[in-house]
Amino acid sequence: MRVWSTLIALLAVFALVATACGNDDDDESAPAPSTPAPTEAPTPEPTEEPAPAEPIKVMTVTTLNAAGPTYQNIANTAEAYAAYINARGGIAGRPLEVTVCDEMFDPSVASGCAREAVAEDMVSIVGSFTFFAESIVPEASQSDITWFGPCCPITPSELTSPHSFPIGNQPMYAVGAVKKAIEDGCQAISAVIIDGAQIFIPPMENAITALGQEFVDTIILPPTAQDYSSEVAQATSGGVDCVIGIISETPYITWNTAWSQSGTDARQYGPQGNLNEVSAAGAEEATDGDIIAGMYPDISTPPWEEYRVALEEGGYDLTAHDYNSLGGMGTWAAFVAFTQIAETIDGEITASSFFEAASATDNLDLGGMVPVLDFTQEWTDGLEGYQRLFNRSVVFSTLENGKVVPLTTDFEDVGDLATGNAG
Secondary structure, X not given: OOOEEOOOOXXXXXXXXXXXXXXXXXOOOOOOOOOOOOEEOXXXXXXXXXXOOOOEXXXXXXXXXXXXXXXXXXXXXXXXXXXXXXXXXXXXXXXXXXXXXXXXXXXXXXXXXXXXXXXOOOOEEEOOOOOOHHHOHHHHHOOOOEEEOOOOOOOHHHHHOOOEEOOOOOOHHHHHHHHHHHHOOOOOEEEEXXXXXXXXXXXXXXXXXXXXXXXXXXEEEOOOOOOOHHHHHHHHOOOOOXXXXXXXXXXXXXXXXXXXXXXXXXXXXXXXXXXXXXXXXXXXXHHOOOEEEEOOOOOOOHXXXXXXXXXXXXXXXXXXXXXXXXXXXXXXXXXXXXXXXXXXXXXXXXXXXXXXXXXXXXXXXXXOOOOOEOOOOOOOOOOOOOOOOOOOEEEEEEEEOOEEEEOOOOOEEOHXXXXXXXX
């Protein structure tokens, strides 16, 4: 809506002309001069304030309402970033408008998110996570809409499409977990993979084989079970001393309950943001000393200072959801990267111009959130079908009495190990 500022000024100018009096021998008086009619100053035209800049419209896709895993932290982070950046002038002088599309753990709904992004002329789909990216990326990319900055690519198009720009390293943190477990002295390791994340298995098997071991068992975990007691028993049987879990946060809560009840003394290795304070609550003793493999340094470290400020300014309850997570920090990193690239564009910021700018970015420096990334160099000599995996480095944390404590902050590249090369 345009705001009009109206100045109303009515100025009346009255000229008062005095009658001259003089001695005159004539009896008739001189006629008095006529008084001019009042005149009005012209009313100024209404002053139009500059129209507000058109917003840069983007979308974030995730699961918010479903029986399985949900990711409110992703939605909250996207909205927190928009509020934070808009309060500081927006992106290239334009406000950022974020639409969060809940795909409800349904591929047909995910397709609807893609259609909405196209219909609304979104510049990009930023910082998202879904198991159904195959329902989104191919359709959105036809309009040059990028799948930008996902933390956790798990589908073929996310890892191969030129319109996909992952910032996270999935599945490399799983490779890092294998390496860390063997370095820690684990002799018998099982793997537990949430159904839908089977792409983790080949690089994990490559890594453990290169390091001279084999998995005792590999278990595919249903994402919505109410009790995982039988799966915990299977994972810890046969003398297993360590279990690497690739499990989402919500099922990890159920898993850790069964883990605690089992009485096992095996150590767990799990993903950042999933094996965490939320999923360890109530099982603090059983999870004490467990190792967390991640993509991002802990949220308490300097790279995330603005993220912490944005969450505080937004009034988010940091105990309700885990922001020290792949979803939370991954979404923040994606929006920071989006802003950096968008502000390099000379001219209109559109889906096509952003795609071109992102494709030409060879030195994306997010100040330590992730390693410096080069989007111009695909991983063509790495895992087949993973060429868009630009970040292949890991960091580690641990659980101490239910709290996440950083172990490392330096990034360790495990790309070669994922291909079966122990280095």
